[in-house]
Amino acid sequence: MRHDEPRHDIRAQGESESYIMVHIKVSITVNGTQQEKDVEPRTLLVHFLRDQLQLTGTNIGCDTSSCGACTIHLDGEAVKSCTVLAAQADGGTVTTIEGLSKDGVMHPMQQAFMENHGLQCGYCTPGMVMASIGLLNENPNPTEEEVRLGLEGNLCRCTGYHNIVKSVLAAAKK
Amino acid sequence: MTMTENRQNSVIGTRQLRREDPALLTGEAKFTNDLNLPGALHLSILRSPHAHAKIVSIDTAAAKASPGVVAVYTGAELQSQWAGPMPCAWPVTPDMKNPPHFPLAASKVCYVGDGVVAVLATSESASRDALDLIDVEYKVLKAVVDVEEALSDANIIHEDLGTNKSYTWNLKIEATEGCVEDAFQKAAFKVSERYVQQRLLPMAMEPRAVAAVPQPFGGDITLYSSTQIPHILKVMAALTLGIPEHQVRVVAPSVGGGFGSKLDVYAEELLCMALARKHSLPVRWVEERSENSMATIHGRGQVQYVELAADKSGKLTAVRVRIKADMGAYLQLVTPGVPILGAFLYAGVYDIPLAYDFSCDGIFTTLTPTDAYRGAGRPEATYAIESAMDALARAMKIDPLELRKRNFIQKEQFPYTAFSGLTYDSGDHLQAAEKAAGLADYAGIRAQQAKQNVPGAKKRLGIGMSSYFEMCGLAPSRVLASLNYGAGGWEAATVRVLPTCKVQVVTGTSPHGQGHETSWAMIASEKLGIPQEDIDVLHSDTAISPLGLDTYGSRSLPVGGVAIAGACDKVIDKARLIAAHQLECSADDLEFAGGVFSVKGSPDRAVPMAAIAFAAFTAHNLPDGLEPNLEAQYTYDPPNFSWPFGTHMCVLEVDTETGQIEILKYVAVDDCGVQINPLIVEGQVHGGVIQGLAQALFEEAVYDTDGNLKTTTLAEYLVPAASDVPSITTAHTVTPSPTNQLGVKGIGEAGTIGAASTVINAVVDALSGIGVTSMPMPASPQTVWRAIQSAAQAK
Ligand code: FES
Numbered sequence: 030m031r032h033d034e035p036r037h038d039i040r041a042q043g044e045s046e047s048y049i050m051v052h053i054k055v056s057i058t059v060n061g062t063q064q065e066k067d068v069e070p071r072t073l074l075v076h077f078l079r080d081q082l083q084l085t086g087t088n089i090g091c092d093t094s095s096c097g098a099c100t101i102h103l104d105g106e107a108v109k110s111c112t113v114l115a116a117q118a119d120g121g122t123v124t125t126i127e128g129l130s131k132d133g134v135m136h137p138m139q140q141a142f143m144e145n146h147g148l149q150c151g152y153c154t155p156g157m158v159m160a161s162i163g164l165l166n167e168n169p170n171p172t173e174e175e176v177r178l179g180l181e182g183n184l185c186r187c188t189g190y191h192n193i194v195k196s197v198l199a200a201a202k203k
Numbered sequence: 204m205t206m207t208e209n210r211q212n213s214v215i216g217t218r219q220l221r222r223e224d225p226a227l228l229t230g231e232a233k234f235t236n237d238l239n240l241p242g243a244l245h246l247s248i249l250r251s252p253h254a255h256a257k258i259v260s261i262d263t264a265a266a267k268a269s270p271g272v273v274a275v276y277t278g279a280e281l282q283s284q285w286a287g288p289m290p291c292a293w294p295v296t297p298d299m300k301n302p303p304h305f306p307l308a309a310s311k312v313c314y315v316g317d318g319v320v321a322v323l324a325t326s327e328s329a330s331r332d333a334l335d336l337i338d339v340e341y342k343v344l345k346a347v348v349d350v351e352e353a354l355s356d357a358n359i360i361h362e363d364l365g366t367n368k369s370y371t372w373n374l375k376i377e378a379t380e381g382c383v384e385d386a387f388q389k390a391a392f393k394v395s396e397r398y399v400q401q402r403l404l405p406m407a408m409e410p411r412a413v414a415a416v417p418q419p420f421g422g423d424i425t426l427y428s429s430t431q432i433p434h435i436l437k438v439m440a441a442l443t444l445g446i447p448e449h450q451v452r453v454v455a456p457s458v459g460g461g462f463g464s465k466l467d468v469y470a471e472e473l474l475c476m477a478l479a480r481k482h483s484l485p486v487r488w489v490e491e492r493s494e495n496s497m498a499t500i501h502g503r504g505q506v507q508y509v510e511l512a513a514d515k516s517g518k519l520t521a522v523r524v525r526i527k528a529d530m531g532a533y534l535q536l537v538t539p540g541v542p543i544l545g546a547f548l549y550a551g552v553y554d555i556p557l558a559y560d561f562s563c564d565g566i567f568t569t570l571t572p573t574d575a576y577r578g579a580g581r582p583e584a585t586y587a588i589e590s591a592m593d594a595l596a597r598a599m600k601i602d603p604l605e606l607r608k609r610n611f612i613q614k615e616q617f618p619y620t621a622f623s624g625l626t627y628d629s630g631d632h633l634q635a636a637e638k639a640a641g642l643a644d645y646a647g648i649r650a651q652q653a654k655q656n657v658p659g660a661k662k663r664l665g666i667g668m669s670s671y672f673e674m675c676g677l678a679p680s681r682v683l684a685s686l687n688y689g690a691g692g693w694e695a696a697t698v699r700v701l702p703t704c705k706v707q708v709v710t711g712t713s714p715h716g717q718g719h720e721t722s723w724a725m726i727a728s729e730k731l732g733i734p735q736e737d738i739d740v741l742h743s744d745t746a747i748s749p750l751g752l753d754t755y756g757s758r759s760l761p762v763g764g765v766a767i768a769g770a771c772d773k774v775i776d777k778a779r780l781i782a783a784h785q786l787e788c789s790a791d792d793l794e795f796a797g798g799v800f801s802v803k804g805s806p807d808r809a810v811p812m813a814a815i816a817f818a819a820f821t822a823h824n825l826p827d828g829l830e831p832n833l834e835a836q837y838t839y840d841p842p843n844f845s846w847p848f849g850t851h852m853c854v855l856e857v858d859t860e861t862g863q864i865e866i867l868k869y870v871a872v873d874d875c876g877v878q879i880n881p882l883i884v885e886g887q888v889h890g891g892v893i894q895g896l897a898q899a900l901f902e903e904a905v906y907d908t909d910g911n912l913k914t915t916t917l918a919e920y921l922v923p924a925a926s927d928v929p930s931i932t933t934a935h936t937v938t939p940s941p942t943n944q945l946g947v948k949g950i951g952e953a954g955t956i957g958a959a960s961t962v963i964n965a966v967v968d969a970l971s972g973i974g975v976t977s978m979p980m981p982a983s984p985q986t987v988w989r990a991i992q993s994a995a996q997a998k
């Protein structure tokens with residue numbers, strides 16, 4: 030997670046005089062494209078991605094940073110995008126689930142999830158895939174137990190995890 | 204030929220990867236809250252912080268003046284919007300008491316989370332921020348938290364009803380009057396057990412989300428909702444809002460899990476629709492997780508008293524059951540019916556005489572309403588009978604597997620007419636149990652136990668089992684009528700062969716993770732001889748699929764899938780007439796295989812489906828009187844429920860010093876008849892088992908004595924993570940259902956139905972040698988440790 034000082038570019042944008050909204054300009058490279066946007070200081074990265082960039086593949090499943098549905102990569106590391114302010118990601122590089130496939134071909138982890146029925150409703154899936162890639166980046170040859178521990182921060186209500194674990198182990202062998 | 208025979212080159216039973224997956228894996232799929240609706244207003248709801256209180260006054264002035272706020276409404280101000288109260292579709296008895304329930308409370312709140320004020324604003328944050336500015340004065344009343352205490356009527360929640368009891372529902376079956384009591388008098392062995400099915404939070408990973416989009420000039424309205432039931436919702440919303448049904452369209456976009464929690468008609472859906480019409484603008488709402496915990500239905504919530512009588516060989520001679528079922532504050536769509544769905548299953552998979560006495564009280568409390576949650580009544584029933592069977596085995600000092608074998612309905616007895624009058628379609632319980640015992644190494648574990656579970660052992664080994672029936676595939680409409688259910692149990696399908704021989708399959712089922720698109724295309728491909736990739740499956744939009752009864756109760760395949768097969772049959776029948784016309788032969792002389800009609804005995808005289816589809820489209824040369832186009836609609840009303848079954852076994856170790864449980868092996872042997880796609884079947888079992896196991900070990904909606912929910916977040920409510928649960932050994936037996944042409948049964952709930960009792964039976968098995976004879980759920984380390992301590996003290 031980055032804690033870079035955001036650039037403050039304060040502007041008043043009022044609907045009434047007592048309602049002054051302070052905005053900050055951020056510049057974040059998302060899925061290879063540099064995005065310069067104004068955000069409120071309280072805007073979470075997940076809302077920036079979903080609401081301002083319309084990248085709705087990143088999901089929200091909780092308000093206590095418990096579920097992992099919002100997991101993305103920030104500067105190459107898997108992070109929960111509901112725990113990061115957009116301002117904190119200023120100057121950073123973000124990859125979301127939309128940025129994983131190349132030339133219409135899914136990332137090996139996405140393929141492994143498909144081949145092993147690692148998803149049912151698919152709501153946890155973007156976060157789960159991003160977390161799983163992060164896990165293999167750190168530990169390319171995990172045991173089943175290491176996969177289970179590594180995915181501790183990502184909840185799935187559908188699969189019982191059996192096929193998610195299988196998917197990650199299969200991706201590690203690819 | 205039915206699809207259960209002759210399966211060479213068949214796609215049925217193959218592990219097809221899911222066509223749903225690429226969109227879900229790449230972020231392309233749209234869930235309700237992903238929809239882009241320019242200009243939409245955002246709804247937020249101020250909810251009651253009290254379990255039971257009178258609303259004295261509400262001051263919304265500050266909220267109305269808050270930036271971005273468009274309007275603020277109290278329940279009283281919206282009362283004129285409703286043509287009627289929110290629906291309960293299952294009045295289980297003629298005199299069932301059902302308090303009127305409106306989307307916002309007007310004068311009184313009855314649970315923490317009850318909606319009180321609606322705020323509309325131009326953004327989600329503006330509408331949420333304004334909630335803090337609303338001042339509500341309450342006169343707090345006493346909370347009614349305990350379902351058994353509620354029965355005393357010391358504090359009546361709905362004064363007009365005069366009681367906290369909604370209904371009493373009885374099912375007493377006796378060969379001769381008094382024979383149940385008689386059987387208990389004469390029993391060589393009897394057990395009398397009390398079990399608590401704790402309240403559970405369904406916790407679908409996608410919180411609920413709603414968007415209502417009006418068309419102000421004409422009055423039509425489209426509701427997008429994260430729902431399992433777009434079709435039922437359309438009818439109910441039209442009635443509740445007083446909008447003509449044909450002007451309502453309901454769409455369920457991608458839905459992120461349901462488990463019954465999205466099988467409901469919710470206040471927020473009705474509020475979004477009413478306010479969208481009032482303001483002539485789209486109105487949307489999305490649930491926060493803590494709202495999901497309080498304002499989405501809960502599951503379970505029953506106290507069960509179960510008595511079994513048995514003769515000296517352990518054969519069951521009578522079953523007596525009393526249920527206190529917690530309805531919560533109001534009756535939601537099928538709340539009162541949930542325990543009734545279990546009422547027929549308290550004899551489990553066993554052959555009992557006509558000596559069954561079941562009674563259930565539905566009781567109001569000041570807690571979130573309960574309703575169907577994965578299994579709905581059947582996990583509760585299975586837990587009770589399977590735990591009581593273990594208690595009986597302990598009382599008799601015989602092996603629990605042996606006791607079950609003495610009582611199983613035998614394979615030869617199917618179709619089996621049960622005490623209840625229901626017919627169990629097919630089964631082979633012994634085979635499933637023996638297969639599970641083999642995979643779990645039952646004999647080996649028993650031998651190991653004898654060595655390991657010595658006095659003073661730190662880690663004690665246990666093995667537990669559950670043999671279950673899942674009464675599912677809701678359901679024959681006539682049976683539902685006899686249970687007072689407010690709708691039928693059919694399912695509709697349309698199969699449309701387009702001019703270029705591509706196919707649209709339209710289904711009334713509404714998937715939210717079950718892979719219907721994949722499985723339904725497999726069924727149509729098999730029937731029509733057309734490749735799967737040429738078949739599209741359309742669903743979950745009442746404008747595209749106007750007829751349907753949606754997805755719940757493991758009904759989609761045994762009802763909806765069979766409807767598709769039936770629609771294919773009608774298409775083939777029509778195509779046969781066109782083929783006969785083209786080949787100048789009698790339709791009876793044709794055979795159909797691999798998508799080609801050919802004259803019996805002269806295979807070179809043949810015409811493929813593609814030629815027939817195009818001929819049906821051009822209509823240049825059709826038999827006299829035949830309508831153009833190749834399309835058929837079929838509605839299937841099943842003649843029976845489907846009765847999947849199986850045996851689960853769990854091997855675990857309990858650390859007697861810490862109360863920690865380690866699961867060593869979990870075996871699930873399930874029989875859902877013919878499997879269309881084993882990949883999907885296994886996935887359903889995995890997910891179901893972990894949900895059942897989570898009830899056994901982790902999950903509980905905890906309330907304090909004032910009716911405050913203490914587990915509103917995923918940090919407090921322990922949905923298990925990957926590291927908390929084991930891998931699962933799945934296996935199956937295949938006993939086709941004789942009641943449908945596919946030979947299929949449901950599988951969506953089986954895992955959950957079998958798992959909780961399997962795990963708890965294993966825990967008790969591990970500890971019974973040191974005096975522990977029961978284990979409350981969830982069996983957390985503290986709970987286990989305490990049970991061990993109190994057993995030691997009792998010695
Ligand atoms: S949304 Fe749940 S962890 Fe971010």
Ligand code: FES
Binds near residue numbers: 149151
């Ligand atoms: S696939 Fe539904 S929550 Fe994971």
